[in-house]
Amino acid sequence: MILLQKHILLLAFRPRAATSFRHRWLFSASTRFATTSAAVAASAPFAVQDYLVSSYHLTPAQAVKASKLLSHLKCPSKPDAVLAVLSDLGLAHADLAAAAVYDPLLLCCEVHKTLVPRLAELRDLGLSPSQIARLVVADPARVRRATIVSKLQYYVPLLGSFEAFLQALKQNRYLLSSDLENVVKPNVALLRECGVGAYHIAKLWGPAPWLVTTKPERLRAMVGRAEGLGVPRGSGMFRYALLAASFLGEEKLAAKVEFLKKTLRWSEAEAAIAVARHPAVLRNSQDKLLRVSEFLMSEVGLEPEYIAHRPAMLNHSVEARLRPRYYVVKFLKENGLLERDRSYCTAIQVSEKVFLEKYIRPHKNAAPRLAEDYAATLRGEVPARFRLQEPTTGSLTI
Structure with a gap:
């Protein structure tokens, strides 16, 4: 089987002429299983649930559920033929089980009329066996349909x-x-x-x-x-x-805009500016908007109009970004390590990597514990050197 799979991989990107070989090989594999299954069926009654557990590796509970759609099967010829084709694609036991659970009727399909032609067409599109196998696992119910090719x-x-x-x-x-x-x-x-x-x-x-x-x-x-x-x-x-x-529907969108106006004390014009500049703000929960607006206005001291022109600030987490970076910027300015006109808004918009490079590492000599203190704030702690007095409006240059 391993040598056969290697041979199939070598044929993956050969021209359409190879298709006839694949048809013959898949037909032969499935027919071989079907013949064997017929012989087994003649000697013993077919127990669908036991078969699903032993051949497709379903759990007993999964087998009970799937077997409800397969109760009409009297022998394993069809599911064995499907198993042959899927196994030769390289599907692992877990993949076989997932396919059978997702689409039990896959096990009843006529492999020569549906599964084999579809797989050959997918190979002709240039898909490798591993790609086809992943497609089968992702949606086994549609893979054998003729529309799969045009949709891909x-x-x-x-x-x-x-x-x-x-x-x-x-x-x-x-x-x-x-x-x-x-x-x-x-x-x-x-x-x-x-x-x-x-x-x-x-x-x-x-x-x-x-x-x-x-x-x-x-x-x-x-x-x-x-x-x-x-x-x-x-x-x-x-x-x-x-x-x-x-x-959000129309009414919920309108309600969210009204909430923003009330919470941030925005005028109609300021709310329109904020939404037009950053519509994603409307997807935030009311609880988050309350916490962020309270922090930006009461602790940082930003004016509503300022926030309206920079609404992306409202998307960030107080705990994971806004407060830790505010403490760093505040500390650096109070100790003369950062220009007074350096914008806090800029500090919270940059990526974590850029923030570390521009606001933490340049000061490792003057403030050797700054990185440690910043990391502590990200964990929810507030180091003593970062504890600030209650700010007055406009206390931080923005």
Whole structure:
């Protein structure tokens, strides 16, 4: 078997002429299992649950559940034929079990009419056996359908790679079952009309994987809500406004804006500026917005108008970023180690790596325990040298 698998790998990227060989090999493997199964069936009754445990490595509980869809099987010929094909793809025991649990009816398919032709077509697309195996595990119910080829031909270029497609499939199980022509393509076209290109469509897949598979009328409604936030199509912030609109309906969006105005004492104009500049602020919980606004205004002493023009500050954690970095900046300025006009806003926007390089390491001689104290604040501690008196408004140069 190992030598045979190596031979198959060598054929992975050869021209279409190799397809006939793969058909014959897969047909032979599955037929061999089917013949053996028929002989076994003639000598003993077929117990589906026991078979699933012994051959596909399901747990007894999984086997009981899966067997409800396989009670009509009288012999193991079909599931053995499927097992032969999947095993020769390189699926491990855990993968075989996962496929059988996800799609028990896979074990009943006619391998010569469905599974074998689909696998051959996938190989002709240039997929390796290991890639096909991962695709089978990700969605065994759709792999044997004829539409799998056209959908891969569309999704892989859209997302940039087969790996990106697999990741997207894990995040959205409806990807291969959605109507490509009437749902997915119209949604992608609308997103592109809004200035969201393929790169950013792929980026949207993580937080909102349903955007391309939802009903087109629902996506159009989301786009309308995003525009209603004052973020025009084509702007760099539109995709963030769309994300907010995909999680919140019109009434909830309006309520969140009102909450921001009340909590941060913003005017209508200031709220509009903040939302247009950073729509992601609308996705924060009310509890987080309360804690962050209280810290920025009461402890740091920032004015509401200042925050409205820099709303990204509201997305950060008080405990993990805002307070620890505030203590560092405050300490450095009070000890003459940092220019008085250095912005606290800049200090909290940079990455952790950049913050360490610009605000901690340059002062290791003048303040040798600064790195240690900063690390303590990240753990929720407040070293004595960092304890500050109650600041007055504007106490920190911003």
